[in-house]
Amino acid sequence: MALLKMLPEHIPLAPGVDLLFLPEPRLKRALLQVDFDLPLDEGCAARTLLAQVLEQGTAAHPSRMHLAQRQEGLFGATVGFGGLRAAERHRMRLQLGWVGERFLPAGEQVAVEVLGLGRELLERPRRGSGGAPFDETVLERERAQLARHIRSFVDDRAGYAEQRFYEAMCSGEPFARAPWGTVEEVEALTAADLEAVREAILQRGRVLILAVGPVERGSLVEALQAWFGKEGGWVGERAELPEATTRMPEALREVREELPIDQARFHLGFRVARPTNSVEMESLLLASSVLGGGIQGRLFRIVREERSLAYGIGSDVLAGKGLLTVGAGIDASKADEVCEEVLRQVTDLAENGPTEEEISMCKASFLNGLQSIADSAGTLARFYAREFQFGLHRSPADRAAVLESLGPQDVQRAAKSWKADTVFLMADPKASIAGSIG
Amino acid sequence: MKIIENIQEPRLQESVLLAESVGGTRIALARTPGYSTCAAFFGLRFGSNHVHFRNPEGKIVHVPWGSAHFLEHKLFEGREEKVFDRFGRLGANFNGGTSFARTSYYFVTSQYFEAATEVLLDFVQDPLITEERVEKEKGIIEQEVRMYEDDPNYRGYFLLLRALYHKHAIRISPGGPVEEVHRTTAADLQACYDAYYRPHNLCLSLAGDFDPEQILAALEPQLQGPRPGTAEAIFEDEPALPAHERLEEEFSVSRPHVWLGWRDPSGPGSGLDQLRHRILSSLVLDLVFEHSSPWYEELYQQGAVDDSFGSQFSCDEDWSYASVEMVTENPDRFLSGVRATVARFAEVGPDASAVERIRRAAWGGAVSSSQTPASLASANLASLLQGTRPFAVLDLLDSIQLDEVAQRAREMFLPE
Numbered sequence: 001m002a003l004l005k006m007l008p009e010h011i012p013l014a015p016g017v018d019l020l021f022l023p024e025p026r027l028k029r030a031l032l033q034v035d036f037d038l039p040l041d042e043g044c045a046a047r048t049l050l051a052q053v054l055e056q057g058t059a060a061h062p063s064r065m066h067l068a069q070r071q072e073g074l075f076g077a078t079v080g081f082g083g084l085r086a087a088e089r090h091r092m093r094l095q096l097g098w099v100g101e102r103f104l105p106a107g108e109q110v111a112v113e114v115l116g117l118g119r120e121l122l123e124r125p126r127r128g129s130g131g132a133p134f135d136e137t138v139l140e141r142e143r144a145q146l147a148r149h150i151r152s153f154v155d156d157r158a159g160y161a162e163q164r165f166y167e168a169m170c171s172g173e174p175f176a177r178a179p180w181g182t183v184e185e186v187e188a189l190t191a192a193d194l195e196a197v198r199e200a201i202l203q204r205g206r207v208l209i210l211a212v213g214p215v216e217r218g219s220l221v222e223a224l225q226a227w228f229g230k231e232g233g234w235v236g237e238r239a240e241l242p243e244a245t246t247r248m249p250e251a252l253r254e255v256r257e258e259l260p261i262d263q264a265r266f267h268l269g270f271r272v273a274r275p276t277n278s279v280e281m282e283s284l285l286l287a288s289s290v291l292g293g294g295i296q297g298r299l300f301r302i303v304r305e306e307r308s309l310a311y312g313i314g315s316d317v318l319a320g321k322g323l324l325t326v327g328a329g330i331d332a333s334k335a336d337e338v339c340e341e342v343l344r345q346v347t348d349l350a351e352n353g354p355t356e357e358e359i360s361m362c363k364a365s366f367l368n369g370l371q372s373i374a375d376s377a378g379t380l381a382r383f384y385a386r387e388f389q390f391g392l393h394r395s396p397a398d399r400a401a402v403l404e405s406l407g408p409q410d411v412q413r414a415a416k417s418w419k420a421d422t423v424f425l426m427a428d429p430k431a432s433i434a435g436s437i438g
Numbered sequence: 439m440k441i442i443e444n445i446q447e448p449r450l451q452e453s454v455l456l457a458e459s460v461g462g463t464r465i466a467l468a469r470t471p472g473y474s475t476c477a478a479f480f481g482l483r484f485g486s487n488h489v490h491f492r493n494p495e496g497k498i499v500h501v502p503w504g505s506a507h508f509l510e511h512k513l514f515e516g517r518e519e520k521v522f523d524r525f526g527r528l529g530a531n532f533n534g535g536t537s538f539a540r541t542s543y544y545f546v547t548s549q550y551f552e553a554a555t556e557v558l559l560d561f562v563q564d565p566l567i568t569e570e571r572v573e574k575e576k577g578i579i580e581q582e583v584r585m586y587e588d589d590p591n592y593r594g595y596f597l598l599l600r601a602l603y604h605k606h607a608i609r610i611s612p613g614g615p616v617e618e619v620h621r622t623t624a625a626d627l628q629a630c631y632d633a634y635y636r637p638h639n640l641c642l643s644l645a646g647d648f649d650p651e652q653i654l655a656a657l658e659p660q661l662q663g664p665r666p667g668t669a670e671a672i673f674e675d676e677p678a679l680p681a682h683e684r685l686e687e688e689f690s691v692s693r694p695h696v697w698l699g700w701r702d703p704s705g706p707g708s709g710l711d712q713l714r715h716r717i718l719s720s721l722v723l724d725l726v727f728e729h730s731s732p733w734y735e736e737l738y739q740q741g742a743v744d745d746s747f748g749s750q751f752s753c754d755e756d757w758s759y760a761s762v763e764m765v766t767e768n769p770d771r772f773l774s775g776v777r778a779t780v781a782r783f784a785e786v787g788p789d790a791s792a793v794e795r796i797r798r799a800a801w802g803g804a805v806s807s808s809q810t811p812a813s814l815a816s817a818n819l820a821s822l823l824q825g826t827r828p829f830a831v832l833d834l835l836d837s838i839q840l841d842e843v844a845q846r847a848r849e850m851f852l853p854e
Contacts, residue, residue, distance in 0.1 A: 027809070028806070028809050065730055071799070072728075072730050072795045076799035099801075099805045102451070152693055155691045157588050157589070261588050262587050295522040295525070300522075308574060308576075312582075361526045372474055372548045
């Protein structure tokens with residue numbers, strides 16, 4: 001099966017508002033993803049709470065029940081918000097999905113209605129009485145719920161440990177901030193605050209829209225122009241977002257935190273140079289894959305298979321922030337052994353480079369992934385959004401060509417630039433910890 | 439290779455060819471023109487519940503809890519070369535999974551499909567299980583079990599199952615307790631393999647843009663010939679009523695995690711009976727607990743539930759229960775609110791328009807579950823293992839009547 005060479009059609013709708021359109025009638029479901037990017041700052045809590053409040057109803061659908069009933073009536077269409085951290089941006093995502101027309105009863109069409117419902121959520125929220133921007137009862141309930149949710153985050157051991165690791169490693173940098181905010185920030189929010197961030201998102205957020213799957217171009221572009229174009233009323237100054245901060249470590253810091261848990265959580269973070277071109281990007285990703293990108297990675301093969309020190313261990317690249325992280329669930333008494341092994345493998349990769357077999361297996365895995373992208377609207381959207389956000393604008397075939405051109409020296413060069421920054425261990429207070437971590 | 443049936447499903451624009459190998463392995467082939475990936479799922483009805491059985495030779499066998507899961511791990515070791523390396527060279531994504539009653543192995547790939555299929559069939563049908571290999575794996579499985587044990591949702595779920603059932607094997611998680619993992623031997627795993635991994639117990643489901651006839655011809659020599667004999671699982675008799683009204687366990691969490699379950703006295707059996715039971719039960723849960731439900735909306739407005747709420751239904755031949763869960767400082771308020779709501783719902787009965795709306799949404803779900811070759815292959819394997827025709831769910835969904843839903847709601851929530 002040939003690699004996808006197609007690039008999505010880029011349609012600028014307004015300054016700072018871009019649509020990437022990739023019609024794919026073969027797919028059964030359509031996806032429309034609207035990303036609003038703002039700085040990862042103290043506004044995160046308000047945006048997270050806003051998303052929850054907006055999902056509680058609109059002027060036309062006054063409760064969450066009414067919204068859900070409408071989605072069921074549209075053959076299980078989905079309309080909802082999500083929030084995530086993308087380097088040092090806070091990304092608020094409106095995601096819409098619906099079944100393609102050829103799988104609906106004759107004469108049924110849902111795309112325009114689903115799009116309208118998404119817009120309605122953001123533009124025509126359910127207002128409170130006496131001109132209040134939001135219903136106070138709804139706001140109070142959702143504010144309390146979000147605060148409870150943040151307090152309970154500690155129960156998600158893996159997620160909590162990862163966030164604490166980011167806070168330790170990137171202390172003082174925007175990246176350390178949890179994208180959902182803090183309990184104190186949430187509890188201080190008012191209806192006026194939410195209305196201000198709602199307008200800020202629509203007016204000042206950098207907007208990237210991905211439309212993928214069985215989508216009809218004419219009606220989609222018309223609807224989006226009516227929303228974000230001149231007649232939509234949201235044309236404004238959408239400022240360029242600042243680059244993520246970078247810092248190179250002077251020495252490896254060791255941080256240990258205690259939590260009553262059975263399995264210790266281990267993280268090791270490296271600072272890496274942020275890729276500035278296609279070759280640097282692929283070299284970094286390939287090097288991370290050789291280290292710990294899955295079953296072909298050294299960490300899986302050595303730490304798990306040879307030494308039985310962990311069930312799951314792997315590395316991950318956050319290219320936009322310039323981080324490479326290793327994470328694992330381990331026995332606390334083996335923390336030193338795991339740390340030493342990871343550092344030994346990174347050093348070996350930098351000094352000796354990968355073997356031909358390692359390169360070959362990692363490339364095979366990447367190529368399989370690149371060929372698989374075409375089979376789902378979600379993977380297509382993720383791929384092209386990332387390409388756009390990094391300014392690379394490549395097709396899967398373009399990426400594969402760069403990948404194929406890379407050799408052991410490129411991986412070695414990438415690994416040489418990695419600087420170990422922080423080793424983090426979260427373990428039970430009663431656990432016996434070997435050696436020096438913490 | 440015997441062709442059984444070529445099923446056409448015009449509503450989903452899909453077709454599935456059913457066949458059976460000489461050895462009795464059942465096969466489903468779905469052609470997905472224009473798609474880049476191909477997927478293969480290979481599985482059998484043998485899971486973590488099967489720790490006590492009469493093997494085909496008539497001998498009674500007891501193995502430690504977690505043996506099916508341990509065996510799954512060991513199959514990935516391969517006979518001569520690790521399966522990780524073989525799939526790794528092909529670039530395929532692969533994994534396996536063990537549940538209470540099933541084990542499955544799969545890969546998804548966009549290249550070298552035939553070679554990857556050969557790897558899959560080879561490692562599942564020809565393992566090498568030695569004491570040394572079993573010993574080496576114990577540390578890895580212990581870490582996996584401990585990872586789950588640290589998850590309050592996982593712990594609470596099994597606490598609920600221990601409250602619902604007196605002796606049933608589903609009280610024990612598929613990984614088994616750590617001490618059971620450590621007492622597992624190569625002989626235990628070999629006994630499981632010999633008893634259950636027989637050609638007529640295995641099901642293979644493939645989906646991709648391939649020529650089905652060509653694939654079938656290539657499969658036959660790779661599938662084992664007849665090896666008659668059937669293992670018989672031995673389960674303890676399970677009383678019809680729940681074991682405990684309430685169970686509590688101390689665990690370090692920020693707020694209490696609470697589960698509430700309703701069990702049926704017995705399981706629904708197999709095949710279409712099970713599928714119909716599953717659909718009806720899920721429909722009842724959706725009617726009460728989906729965001730679209732006025733019953734749920736009332737609980738939400740009252741503050742009795744919040745977004746940490748979830749509901750699920752689970753059944754197999756010999757078990758059946760529904761459950762809800764929530765994280766709350768006020769478990770009693772949650773429990774009394776939900777209990778009162780389901781009792782009222784069962785008495786009043788479902789609203790016809792709500793059933794139609796959920797049926798409409800379920801159609802969207804059916805389309806989604808056949809979106810990719812991997813999801814199609816997975817769904818077809820589930821049908822084979824369940825003993826139903828692929829896509830049977832669509833006709834069943836259409837055929838369900840309002841009074842059946844009402845009757846099922848009463849069974850679930852107003853037991854005599």
